[in-house]
Amino acid sequence: MRSTRPEDATTAARIRDAAVARFGAHGYADTTLREIAADAGVSAALVVHHFGSKEALRQACDDWLVRELMGEKDRLDQPAVAATIREWLDDPGRFRTSIDYLAVMLADDTPGGARLFDLLLDETRAMLERGVADGSMRDSSDPELRAVLITSYGLAPLLLRSQFARVLGTPIDSAAAVRRMTLPTLEFYTHGLYADARLLDAAREALDAASETHAPEPRRADPAPRVRSDKGPGNPVQDPDPPVGDPARD
Amino acid sequence: MRSTRPEDATTAARIRDAAVARFGAHGYADTTLREIAADAGVSAALVVHHFGSKEALRQACDDWLVRELMGEKDRLDQPAVAATIREWLDDPGRFRTSIDYLAVMLADDTPGGARLFDLLLDETRAMLERGVADGSMRDSSDPELRAVLITSYGLAPLLLRSQFARVLGTPIDSAAAVRRMTLPTLEFYTHGLYADARLLDAAREALDAASETHAPEPRRADPAPRVRSDKGPGNPVQDPDPPVGDPARD
DNA sequence: GGAGTCATTGAACGCGCGTTTAGTATCCTG
DNA sequence: CAGGATACTAAACGCGCGTTCAATGACTCC
Numbered sequence: 001m002r003s004t005r006p007e008d009a010t011t012a013a014r015i016r017d018a019a020v021a022r023f024g025a026h027g028y029a030d031t032t033l034r035e036i037a038a039d040a041g042v043s044a045a046l047v048v049h050h051f052g053s054k055e056a057l058r059q060a061c062d063d064w065l066v067r068e069l070m071g072e073k074d075r076l077d078q079p080a081v082a083a084t085i086r087e088w089l090d091d092p093g094r095f096r097t098s099i100d101y102l103a104v105m106l107a108d109d110t111p112g113g114a115r116l117f118d119l120l121l122d123e124t125r126a127m128l129e130r131g132v133a134d135g136s137m138r139d140s141s142d143p144e145l146r147a148v149l150i151t152s153y154g155l156a157p158l159l160l161r162s163q164f165a166r167v168l169g170t171p172i173d174s175a176a177a178v179r180r181m182t183l184p185t186l187e188f189y190t191h192g193l194y195a196d197a198r199l200l201d202a203a204r205e206a207l208d209a210a211s212e213t214h215a216p217e218p219r220r221a222d223p224a225p226r227v228r229s230d231k232g233p234g235n236p237v238q239d240p241d242p243p244v245g246d247p248a249r250d
Numbered sequence: 251m252r253s254t255r256p257e258d259a260t261t262a263a264r265i266r267d268a269a270v271a272r273f274g275a276h277g278y279a280d281t282t283l284r285e286i287a288a289d290a291g292v293s294a295a296l297v298v299h300h301f302g303s304k305e306a307l308r309q310a311c312d313d314w315l316v317r318e319l320m321g322e323k324d325r326l327d328q329p330a331v332a333a334t335i336r337e338w339l340d341d342p343g344r345f346r347t348s349i350d351y352l353a354v355m356l357a358d359d360t361p362g363g364a365r366l367f368d369l370l371l372d373e374t375r376a377m378l379e380r381g382v383a384d385g386s387m388r389d390s391s392d393p394e395l396r397a398v399l400i401t402s403y404g405l406a407p408l409l410l411r412s413q414f415a416r417v418l419g420t421p422i423d424s425a426a427a428v429r430r431m432t433l434p435t436l437e438f439y440t441h442g443l444y445a446d447a448r449l450l451d452a453a454r455e456a457l458d459a460a461s462e463t464h465a466p467e468p469r470r471a472d473p474a475p476r477v478r479s480d481k482g483p484g485n486p487v488q489d490p491d492p493p494v495g496d497p498a499r500d
Numbered sequence: 501g502g503a504g505t506c507a508t509t510g511a512a513c514g515c516g517c518g519t520t521t522a523g524t525a526t527c528c529t530g
Numbered sequence: 531c532a533g534g535a536t537a538c539t540a541a542a543c544g545c546g547c548g549t550t551c552a553a554t555g556a557c558t559c560c
Contacts, residue, residue: 011507027358029279033548043509048549050507107357108277109412117413131443138445142434148417149407149434150443156406157399162359163367167398182457184392184399186450192442193381193400195388200440203432210429261537283518293539298519300537 012050015040017097019047020061024100028058028108062112065101066119096173103158117151124151157181262300265290267347269297270311274350278308278358312362315351319369346423353408367401374401407431 018039022031033054037044051057105113125147131137140146157164157172164172171177194200268289272281283304287294301307355363375397381387390396407414407422414422421427444450 027279029277046508054548106410106413114413114416117410121417136445136448137443138441140434140437142430145418145430146434146438148414149438152406152410152414153403155410156402159409160356160367160402160405163356163364164398164402166364167371168395179457180392180395182453184390184395186453187390188396188399189443190447190450191388193387193439195386197440198386200436203436207429207432296538304518
């Protein structure tokens, strides 16, 4: 029913598939073992028997997704764009489950999400290096950061897929959405947004100027360094955020 | 107490602030009313007394965030959400909490998240129209979709802020990160990625070729998509592709 | 054919959740 | 100062969660 390859239809694989689907659709916290078990046609106890715990099940799903993506890695080479686009349009639904789960992994900031992001980043970086080497892509003043940026740009429509779907009126994994998104995206990647380099030049100047002092941002009417104000010594601290505020927390 | 404006320090406001912080840091599902109550220095029952339920509390937080952003709307003069957000980040302590909560709203696909996305989209669209009108920005074959794309590109670093922090070695709401991100982002927005239009042309061809087979309807009244076509008959429309993070493919 | 392993289950356990309740201070109003 | 609203709490309730447990087959190996 849900398994792509019938030979994968061992019970554990069926449970894992159901878990990926549920986690991808409703998130980890909002999915119960009993739901997953029901989807797979087994008891909740069996899920634990096979995977140990809910968290271990998630890790198994993470591993599966990473392997699944690695398997597709060769497809990432040599962008014969025309062929690739056709292929998407011809292969509907194949990756939808994985994509939903991927988005959940990245959004939940799990260790698996970090692994996955690094994987995609490596791929993107390699692609950019090839492109720069063969002259098909521009060079960058900060190739590593550009790789991170472009990776995140590629992920953005996935992470915001429900907003895209709402605004476009069709799911982003529909042929219609892919078709509509292709050209504007490539236009942007080819010509950029700005008609000239005025802003870029202005930013270069501003950054050069700023790097002479150690002060940030001359741009606004407030030259005073407003560095990291909160949590300062004058803070009475009723405490409402514990270790918050640092994305690398927990 | 922790609130920006001391007159907001009513108990309900303190609870709401604590909720925004917790929800932003750990997500809605993983936050308990008792935690929020403890942060605000009150009992869990009082939270319900003031807001009615956990879900109603979330909605109050959503409303607060939207109003907070609307208040900053005049500042949204700058080009591109990316730049705007960077501007917020120049003022680190002030918006960090809101930004975390914003990311959670969008990721959780709540009604408030839709409202917020539409708000940002409107802002971006207006900015693009102004830019095109005064010649500082290029035109697009599909302005509406481009607005959605650029909005999502601006949000991407926020949604993936933990990955950015990990890879860059510094939180994205640090002056260092902002400084490092500025130039590559503007380079990309100014010159694009590709050195020539080969890929773009190839995609145009591919889409034209695919459009031999009749078309679906654009949902909206605005700019008609120039690409149309539907792939085959009997197609359970949806589609494909994990190779995210790879621009050559979008 | 009995011992041993493994897949599988229904029932139960304990916990922590959101929420309810019943009550107590505190303040406002006339 | 009576009286009612309001702010607030401790305790409890019921539910559903992840997990455990004991039992039942089914299959394998000598």
